[in-house]
Amino acid sequence: MPELNSASLPSRSVMPGATGVLSAYRRLIAQGKIEADTAQGHAAEALDKLAQALQARHETREGFFSRLSKRRPAPIKGLYLVGEVGRGKTMLMDLFCREVAVTKKRRIHFHAFMQEVLRALHKGQGRSERHEDPVRELAQKVHEQNDLLCFDEFQINDMSDAVLVLRLLDMVMALGTVVVATSNTAPPDLMKNQAQNRATMRPYLEAFGAHMQVLTLEAARDYRRGRELDAQTWLVPDSEENSAHLRQKFETETQGSAEPDFVSIGSRRVPVPFCKGDVAWFTFEALCGDARGPADYLAIVARFRTIFIDRIPALVPDQYDKARRFINLIDVMYENHTNLFASAAAQPEALYQTGENATAFEAPPHVLRKCVRATGSAEGRPPAQR
Numbered sequence: 001m002p003e004l005n006s007a008s009l010p011s012r013s014v015m016p017g018a019t020g021v022l023s024a025y026r027r028l029i030a031q032g033k034i035e036a037d038t039a040q041g042h043a044a045e046a047l048d049k050l051a052q053a054l055q056a057r058h059e060t061r062e063g064f065f066s067r068l069s070k071r072r073p074a075p076i077k078g079l080y081l082v083g084e085v086g087r088g089k090t091m092l093m094d095l096f097c098r099e100v101a102v103t104k105k106r107r108i109h110f111h112a113f114m115q116e117v118l119r120a121l122h123k124g125q126g127r128s129e130r131h132e133d134p135v136r137e138l139a140q141k142v143h144e145q146n147d148l149l150c151f152d153e154f155q156i157n158d159m160s161d162a163v164l165v166l167r168l169l170d171m172v173m174a175l176g177t178v179v180v181a182t183s184n185t186a187p188p189d190l191m192k193n194q195a196q197n198r199a200t201m202r203p204y205l206e207a208f209g210a211h212m213q214v215l216t217l218e219a220a221r222d223y224r225r226g227r228e229l230d231a232q233t234w235l236v237p238d239s240e241e242n243s244a245h246l247r248q249k250f251e252t253e254t255q256g257s258a259e260p261d262f263v264s265i266g267s268r269r270v271p272v273p274f275c276k277g278d279v280a281w282f283t284f285e286a287l288c289g290d291a292r293g294p295a296d297y298l299a300i301v302a303r304f305r306t307i308f309i310d311r312i313p314a315l316v317p318d319q320y321d322k323a324r325r326f327i328n329l330i331d332v333m334y335e336n337h338t339n340l341f342a343s344a345a346a347q348p349e350a351l352y353q354t355g356e357n358a359t360a361f362e363a364p365p366h367v368l369r370k371c372v373r374a375t376g377s378a379e380g381r382p383p384a385q386r
């Protein structure tokens with residue numbers, strides 16, 4: 001399972017009080033990049049403490065006598081940051097992951113981690129070397145590759161996946177890997193919508209919760225919201241200038257540190273030109289110009305909360321395939337309350353040009369309304385529906 005540590009970040013040495021999570025948070029405020037928020041300050045303190053504990057453990061483990069004794073280090077509880085949308089959970093976790101002086105660390109969207117786990121278990125089926133429990137074997141590998149795992153958007157939808165991943169994480173954490181997670185749902189409520197499975201799930205959720213300190217981030221407001229209310233979300237026309245403007249918005253959302261990545265769908269990989277956390281950038285061509293289908297869109301939308309689409313063209317009837325894909329994508333985004341920022345040749349309702357063969361493609365009016373709704377997403381995604 002080589003991917004599991006491929007995104008490990010380089011280690012940095014931290015002088016207590018000189019750098020660290022709390023000082024990095026305060027620096028952002030001092031530089032005017034973010035507003036001071038008391039609740040976020042408390043969360044930054046908790047993350048800072050955790051960073052110091054991890055660092056101290058790392059130093060002890062590297063010590064001569066400790067290496068001789070091979071004693072397992074004292075357990076450190078992870079941190080589960082829960083709160084409503086836009087409260088700064090992801091921002092704080094990213095800050096933590098960047099600052100903490102741990103070499104074997106990995107930050108990954110929880111959905112992507114689940115996919116890796118399922119793939120690894122599927123691949124390993126029937127060839128367990130020691131005829132052991134395959135989940136236990138995988139847990140050992142994950143632990144060896146990661147001292148720290150940071151999961152963005154911890155969420156559980158499917159009962160069988162949930163049992164697997166919670167068992168795995170319980171073992172990984174019992175071995176000493178520390179988990180930090182952001183979520184809109186507290187651990188006991190993770191299966192709230194599935195009354196019939198709650199009793200079965202309870203022990204797994206309790207075991208998971210026992211490794212974590214749950215911290216509710218009651219930040220003053222949804223910081224994303226204010227920005228979106230001000231922002232123009234649909235830039236017309238699809239000119240160089242608007243493309244650059246859109247890019248600038250994207251840079252602001254991603255603090256200028258987005259990178260190429262991919263979304264896995266089974267054994268396939270859909271490239272994402274740039275993304276950071278739950279924000280992604282695509283060109284229209286990359287999303288709808290190629291042979292993409294509903295499964296791709298579902299996976300993309302499951303991973304990303306905010307999607308930027310550059311250069312949506314006016315669609316003529318002989319571009320039926322692209323138009324159909326675009327409608328499909330908008331449908332999926334609408335269902336999931338995904339935020340959309342776009343540069344486009346025309347306003348949504350004027351995207352579909354009429355021509356000689358106009359009847360060959362008639363955009364259903366409800367889809368166009370959705371398109372407008374999706375772009376007018378200032379109200380964001382209600383937490384209950386995530």
Ligand SMILES: Nc1ncnc2c1ncn2[C@@H]1O[C@H](COP(=O)(O)OP(=O)(O)OP(=O)(O)O)[C@@H](O)[C@H]1O
Pocket residue numbers: 033034035036037040083084085086087088089090091092182183184222223224252253278305
């Ligand atoms: N104190 C702050 N001042 C200004 N902007 C902030 C502050 N905290 C967070 N932000 C910004 O608000 C946006 C939302 O923050 P973030 O993505 O971390 O929220 P979240 O709690 O993870 O939300 P979600 O539950 O939707 O994932 C980000 O662009 C972030 O940089």
Ligand SMILES: [Mg+2]
Pocket residue numbers: 089090091152153182278
């Ligand atoms: Mg988040």
